Amino acid sequence: MALTESASAEADQLSQDRLRSMYRDMVLGRLLDERVLVLNRQGRAPFAISGQGHEAAQVGVGYALRRGYDWLVPYYRDLTLVLVMGMEPRDHLMAALGRAADPNSGARQMPGHYGSRAHNIVTTGSSVATQILHAVGVAQAFRYRHEDKVVVVSVGEGGTSEGDWHEGLNWAAIYHLPVIFLVENNSFAISVPQSRQMAVAHVADRAIGYGMPGVVVDGGDVMAVHEAATTAVARARRGDGPTLLEAVCVRLQSHSSDDDQRRYRTADDLAEMRRHDPVERFRGQLEASGVLGDGDADEIRVECQRLIEAAQAEADKAPVPDASTALLHVYGEG
Amino acid sequence: MAEVTYVEAIRSAMEEEMHRDDRVLLMGEDVGAKGGVFGATAGLFQTFGEERVIDSPLAEAAIVGVAIGCALAGLRPVAEIQFLDFIPPAMDQIISEAAKIRYRSNNDWSCPMVIRAPCGGGVHVHGALYHSQSLEALFAHVPGLKVVMPSTPSDAKGLLLAAIRDPDPVCFFEHKALYRSLREEVPEGDYVVPIGKGRVVREGTDISCITYGATVHEATTAAERLAADGIQVEVIDLRTVRPLDREIIVQTVRKTGKVLVAHEANLAVGVGAEVAAIAAEECFQQLDAPVMRIGGPEVPAIPFAESLAEVYCLGPDKIEAKLRELAAY
Numbered sequence: 001m002a003l004t005e006s007a008s009a010e011a012d013q014l015s016q017d018r019l020r021s022m023y024r025d026m027v028l029g030r031l032l033d034e035r036v037l038v039l040n041r042q043g044r045a046p047f048a049i050s051g052q053g054h055e056a057a058q059v060g061v062g063y064a065l066r067r068g069y070d071w072l073v074p075y076y077r078d079l080t081l082v083l084v085m086g087m088e089p090r091d092h093l094m095a096a097l098g099r100a101a102d103p104n105s106g107a108r109q110m111p112g113h114y115g116s117r118a119h120n121i122v123t124t125g126s127s128v129a130t131q132i133l134h135a136v137g138v139a140q141a142f143r144y145r146h147e148d149k150v151v152v153v154s155v156g157e158g159g160t161s162e163g164d165w166h167e168g169l170n171w172a173a174i175y176h177l178p179v180i181f182l183v184e185n186n187s188f189a190i191s192v193p194q195s196r197q198m199a200v201a202h203v204a205d206r207a208i209g210y211g212m213p214g215v216v217v218d219g220g221d222v223m224a225v226h227e228a229a230t231t232a233v234a235r236a237r238r239g240d241g242p243t244l245l246e247a248v249c250v251r252l253q254s255h256s257s258d259d260d261q262r263r264y265r266t267a268d269d270l271a272e273m274r275r276h277d278p279v280e281r282f283r284g285q286l287e288a289s290g291v292l293g294d295g296d297a298d299e300i301r302v303e304c305q306r307l308i309e310a311a312q313a314e315a316d317k318a319p320v321p322d323a324s325t326a327l328l329h330v331y332g333e334g
Numbered sequence: 335m336a337e338v339t340y341v342e343a344i345r346s347a348m349e350e351e352m353h354r355d356d357r358v359l360l361m362g363e364d365v366g367a368k369g370g371v372f373g374a375t376a377g378l379f380q381t382f383g384e385e386r387v388i389d390s391p392l393a394e395a396a397i398v399g400v401a402i403g404c405a406l407a408g409l410r411p412v413a414e415i416q417f418l419d420f421i422p423p424a425m426d427q428i429i430s431e432a433a434k435i436r437y438r439s440n441n442d443w444s445c446p447m448v449i450r451a452p453c454g455g456g457v458h459v460h461g462a463l464y465h466s467q468s469l470e471a472l473f474a475h476v477p478g479l480k481v482v483m484p485s486t487p488s489d490a491k492g493l494l495l496a497a498i499r500d501p502d503p504v505c506f507f508e509h510k511a512l513y514r515s516l517r518e519e520v521p522e523g524d525y526v527v528p529i530g531k532g533r534v535v536r537e538g539t540d541i542s543c544i545t546y547g548a549t550v551h552e553a554t555t556a557a558e559r560l561a562a563d564g565i566q567v568e569v570i571d572l573r574t575v576r577p578l579d580r581e582i583i584v585q586t587v588r589k590t591g592k593v594l595v596a597h598e599a600n601l602a603v604g605v606g607a608e609v610a611a612i613a614a615e616e617c618f619q620q621l622d623a624p625v626m627r628i629g630g631p632e633v634p635a636i637p638f639a640e641s642l643a644e645v646y647c648l649g650p651d652k653i654e655a656k657l658r659e660l661a662a663y
Binding site for chain 2: 071102103104105106108109113115116117122123125126127130132133134135136137138139140141142143144163164167168170171174175328329330331332333
């Protein structure tokens with residue numbers, strides 16, 4: 001498999017180390033995601049929600065941001081993206097196993113509800129698309145303080161049917177705020193296909209109605225996503241306003257551990273989707289272009305597995321939250 | 335001390351705090367050049383500019399949701415919902431987001447913000463169903479929120495300053511009938527009325543009338559009429575309906591042994607029910623009569639025609655009658 005044209009242009013700009021690092025983060029996200037699904041099937045993780053198939057979109061966007069400077073308002077499929085922002089496998093496993101050390105929520109929320117002040121990852125709940133408005137507010141604060149930070153907020157295509165989505169894009173465009181609205185379009189909202197969420201071919205088609213650029217990008221092509229995200233981030237940082245960036249992804253797993261997509265998707269559809277695994281695709285590109293040599297991909301995989309094993313060993317031993325803490329932190333102290 | 339109206343007290347609280355704290359900014363419909371439909375932000379756009387006094391699109395969920403984002407990023411936003419009646423589109427942002435941010439993040443994040451909204455009606459307000467409601471009970475049910483209902487200009491200013499400085503989301507509901515009808519001396523400069531502390535409006539030994547918001551004034555008028563007949567009614571202004579000041583409730587009920595809870599909001603499953611429950615749980619031995627309540631009837635809101643509005647609204651006469659019923663018990 002050869003590099004795409006957009007990818008080869010990008011490849012010139014990015015060092016080989018950086019490409020390997022992007023691949024490594026995709027593999028880490030994938031393996032960690034798989035591990036949590038296994039823990040769920042073993043009855044050890046009560047709930048799991050998968051981002052498999054979204055890794056290229058998330059790494060492509062994440063690598064366009066300045067880590068520790070820019071902000072992310074994620075949604076529940078963003079495991080790989082929060083890893084790029086600085087969270088660790090340990091953090092995710094603490095959450096999956098409901099441990100007190102879960103940095104997202106101290107095991108108060110279901111796993112997948114990310115948030116970490118230390119990493120500029122805004123706390124998120126389960127209501128779909130409410131986070132859109134928070135990102136607009138964060139960007140309004142950046143503008144008010146004359147900071148050149150940008151904020152990425154992500155959502156699935158189903159979430160774009162919500163009113164908060166509309167209100168947020170409208171506001172951000174009016175005030176030219178530095179927001180990248182990342183739609184990870186995997187064509188299903190639990191069981192409902194995109195054709196029952198909207199009458200347009202692409203979510204990004206709506207951007208013109210808000211007065212912002214709308215870009216559709218192959219969410220399985222990490223370099224294409226990275227290029228589009230870099231353009232959107234530069235525009236936002238310059239003060240020229242928001243961008244609607246739609247990454248067309250595949251949802252390799254069911255909606256959550258409580259769902260079985262074989263009940264509403266055809267076998268052909270599922271088989272076809274698996275041919276578009278973004279992690280495999282990027283590995284093929286990197287091997288074809290010589291960025292990954294013989295055995296490099298295996299080495300990365302082993303390194304990631306080792307990290308996950310160590311993280312799980314730590315999480316296994318970690319205490320659950322003390323019952324005496326259940327009533328704390330409803331209000332602040334002062 | 336200067337004599338000011340209730341709405342001017344609110345306006346000056348925001349103005350003074352914006353001079354003191356550059357993290358404070360305002361957003362809402364018509365809060366900019368117009369200064370708000372009730373004038374609560376009059377002149378602030380001209381003083382502080384459009385980056386700090388933001389005319390929002392006509393979108394209530396966005397007003398609250400964007401304010402939440404500002405709070406998450408370190409600012410102290412004050413969001414205005416033009417009428418409390420129009421807050422339902424923002425309920426998801428208030429209940430699912432603002433109220434839960436601290437708890438759900440295990441204290442990693444917090445959401446210090448104020449949601450201001452005019453509420454209430456009355457026969458002279460003519461607000462009808464969608465410009466008159468008292469919806470405080472909806473918010474008082476939610477842990478993570480604070481709900482403030484000031485009844486006087488002094489309290490409005492001191493409580494609003496406390497609300498802006500509070501580390502958590504505060505719903506600040508202003509009775510629109512009070513905006514220009516009340517004028518009193520308000521302390522100048524910086525002072526705070528603590529959230530969660532009620533006050534004794536009028537001392538009495540025979541009956542306690544526990545209330546808040548505009549009803550405080552109707553209850554006080556009724557209490558004065560009973561005083562002419564030698565019945566001493568203690569009027570308590572709760573000021574805050576979440577958290578309730580349990581101490582002041584228990585103190586007054588133990589003192590008088592008879593209690594009437596009065597509020598303009600619909601009676602059923604309202605704040606009065608919680609106050610009554612506290613009185614029953616904490617003061618059972620001291621009660622000399624059943625706890626009584628008076629509030630809005632079982633209709634959705636206050637109708638437009640004065641003849642209909644009178645049926646909904648309390649007013650001193652209805653409160654007086656209920657107090658006499660309690661006195662005779």
